[in-house]
Amino acid sequence: MRNDPPREKSPERLSFTRTVFVTVVAIIVSWTVTSICLFVLPLDPAYTEQFAWPTLTIATIVPFLVAIPVTIVLQRGRLKLERAMRELADVHAELERRSRIDPLTGILNRDAFLKQVNQLRVEGTNGAMLMIDIDHFKMINDQYGHMAGDEAxxxxxxxxxxxVQGRELIGRLGGEEFGAFVPCEDMETAHQAAERLRLAVNRMIFTPRPGILRRVTASIGVAGGTPADTLSELMRRADLSLYEAKAAGRDRVIVHAAA
Structure with missing residues (x-):
């Protein structure tokens, strides 16, 4: 199962260009308003000429002194809001991920697995359901403890x-029971996929205690069907095959006879 790619974060810094732009606009507006006041108001021309340049100078300095700190404060507020929105989106994404992922194993949990299998079948995808059990898991817990069981x-x-390959799905159904869905048109393909999973388990290295290497095997039941079959019926037939695999000695794949 693939992990979602990390979210790219935009650089959090103040925009010098934006600060200059706002300051220039503020000065232009201040000059315009001041000029209108000087030349529209009924003042003596001598007074107008005398106070024009000092007034325009003030009209330049005041916007300059005000616009820069105000722009910086507003930009900092915007950056804080953007950072808060990103953090909120990250939290939402993490909660959504946790709702789909089994916390112990890191694969799909039961609900998410069955939902995705149902979605494939609604889309018309033929396939086989695999029910997978760790052989003698209770013995691992009893002999080495539950922490070793979790590690297993x-x-x-x-x-x-x-x-798993391609569009195949796996999920933890509960306890030591796992499920897999193999999109395929024939049971031979499903059987080969189940054997691939069984052999992968055989190759895993499990050391319940330092210096102790314990072999782990899996029993797998396989049942095929069409999108017209209910998922519960497909799982029931796969469960029957799983029980047959365990009764036959474990560490094997059994395909449901009706498939």
């Missing part, structure tokens, strides 16, 4: 994740 689950999910 993480390694198991990692092995499956690296082995």
């Amino acid at each position: 689950l993480r390694g198991f999910a990692g092995a499956l994740s690296q082995a």
Whole structure:
């Protein structure tokens, strides 16, 4: 399963160009208003000529002194708002990701997995459902503890994740039970995909304690169907195949006879 790419963040810095632009505009407006006042108001021409340049000088200095700090304050406010909006978007994205991901294994959780499988089937995608169990998982917990069991689950999910191809999906359904969906038109393709996953689990390295290497295997039940079949029926048939795989000695793939 692919991780979402990191969000690119725009540089957080004040715009010198914007500050200069606002300052120039403020000076132009101040000059215009001042000029209108000097030449439109009924003043003595002598007074107008005498006070024109001092007034225009003030009309230049005041906007300059005011526009720059005001622009900086406004830009800082804008940057804070943009930063807050980005942080809010990141939090929303993280919450959305967590709603789909199993926190222990990092793969799709049950709801997200079944939702994506349903979506593929609604789109008309034929495929097979795989029900996958870690063999003798209870023995791992009992012998090495639950922390070792969690490590086994993480390694198991990692092995499956690296082995899936194309549009294949995997998810944790609960406990030591995992599911996979293989888009395909024939059961031979589904069988080959299941064997690929089983062999990937066989190759995983699991050390429940320092210096102890324990082999991990998987039993896999496979059931095929068309988009017309209900997902619950597809999972029920895959479950039957999984029970057959366990009864036959584990570490094997069983394809449902009706498929």
